[in-house]
Amino acid sequence: MNAVSALIGYAGVIGFLAPRLLLRSSWPHRAPVLAVAAWQALAMSFVVAVSVAVYEFAEPTGHEHAGVLGLLQTCGLAAVADHAHTTSADLLAVAVPAALTVLLLGVFSREVVRAHQARSRHRAVLDLVGRRSSTLRATIIEHALPAAYCLPGRCPRVVVSQGALQLLSADQLDAVLDHERAHIAGRHHLVLAAAEAFAKIFRGLPLARHVREQTGLLLEMIADDRALRCHSRDVLATAMYEMAAAKTPRGAFAAGGPNALLRLRRLLTPQHQPHPAFSGSIAAVAVTVPLLPLLAACAPSAG
Amino acid sequence: MRRLGDLEAEIMDRLWTWKRPATVREVVDDINRQRPIAYTTVMTVANILYNKGWLLRNKQGRAWLYAPVRSREAYTAALMEDALGTSEDRPAALAHFVEQMPDDEVAALRKALRAAGRRTRP
Incomplete structure (x- = not known):
């Protein structure tokens, strides 16, 4: 339970506080490539945190043996030895994160396909009149x-x-x-x-x-x-x-911003570009942040 | 090797320029001034354009007379609307350089340029 509340808290920080922090800093506009990576890392980290929180909620004793094996187990990389009795909690623990992943990939593909179709229609006309x-x-x-x-x-x-x-x-x-x-x-x-x-x-x-x-x-x-x-x-x-x-x-294309x-x-x-050391640390954080929730889940709980 | 789409564009281009219905024979003769092309090729592509909804056709004696459904200007205007319009649910299909904006925002841009000592057109 401890891990679940920690993960929910973490997701809250990533979902609500981290954006404010990133919006207030000045470096993103100086290093836009890095900033795009940082935003994507936050999004990924949020998804992982929610998934692991659900897993932990359903399987609070899923990996009492914390450590590398526990981490692997959470990632679904290591086969669990004692899977003789599959409960509905087990099912929930796997199904919800899996469904979230499928949903994300599905919506992403739909966006890509929809945009592709819109462009194809546009290009067909363009190639004739242009x-x-x-x-x-x-x-x-x-x-x-x-x-x-x-x-x-x-x-x-x-x-x-x-x-x-x-x-x-x-x-x-x-x-x-x-x-x-x-x-x-x-x-x-x-x-x-x-x-x-x-x-x-x-x-x-x-x-x-x-x-x-x-x-x-x-x-x-x-x-x-x-x-x-x-x-x-x-x-x-x-x-x-x-x-x-x-x-x-007038009024035809009143957008902007x-x-x-x-x-x-x-x-x-x-x-001026951010100092290489700064850029390096941001890049390192961007790589680490999506993995953080996994570590939080596998840290030996004191309670 | 020319692509099929290029021939489609060539046929449409002629019909739009002539501003009158024309037979496949007329189009073939006109293209033949620049390069040899088979009558059947042009006929096939004109048929494709008809099936795609780009051309209308009427029987004139034994030959079909083809005419564009809409003017080139109408299609171009539709393209621009698609490219510059901002529907809420538009997928990220087109990336345009700079969005159209209201006057006060343009004024802010001008101020920023002036402040940096750059000349702008009056």
Whole structure:
């Protein structure tokens, strides 16, 4: 029982407090790749904690012999010698974590498939009405509204509208296209689909909401950084402003949010990367955090 | 080797440009000015486009007259709406460079650029 309450407490910390901590720190925007990993690690750790808590609740004496064997047993890696009598508690202990895993994978696959279908439909039209430009390595569509986007996945496309071609200078256009190619090369759509799946399953959990929002923003920053390898900060920042400021039909696409401003400020004030030692420790924590609940479950309980 | 999709685009492109219904023969003759292509190939692909719902057709004497269902502009507008629109339940299918935003947020962007000493267009 001790382990169960500890795990529930741990899940609470990860689900409610850890996001606040991460949102308040300044390093994620300076090291967006690491930050994406950190958010995903928190999500994974939450899932593992919930699973192990259920297991512990159903099998409080599951591994009195704590230690490596207990850990392996919890992981389901070691065959349990005395499984002569299978009780309903045993079944529950295995079924709930298994169901959670299947649910996560299922929702993730559904997200991936749904997005893939939406892109295929879009690409079918795009390939008929768009004009391929081999110099730009992009598809041009005849529309006055400035737009640049990509269709990631198999048969990827980078799309730019005639409006954007007229608005941007050659340098700016190159920077924007490089940004879009970074999304494709980095397979960002899969990372986003994972965050989306987690958010759908744990709706209402602060961690879930923040994982989805932050992953989206951080992936944009990663693509910005990629574009900065070949282009100046000024070029990318002004391109971002021109595209955002271009007049759109009133009310047609009233979305937005503070993300563009965050990205622009980040471009304009060069950020120094976190110290390698700091990055190393964050990476180590990101790898360890998903495994922590297992250790908590297997620590010899005093009670 | 051209892909099937490329020929589909070529046929649609001609019908959109001509802005009138046309027979397979007319399309074949026009493509033949640039490169040889078999009548049956174009006929097959026109049939595919008809079955996909891209083309309408009417019998004119012994030949079919094909015409696009919607204008190129209509399809392009639909594409843009799909790409830039923000439905709540939209899957993460497209990644666009920067979202459209209200005036006050654009003003905030301009301020940030000015503060950094960058010129913006008036």
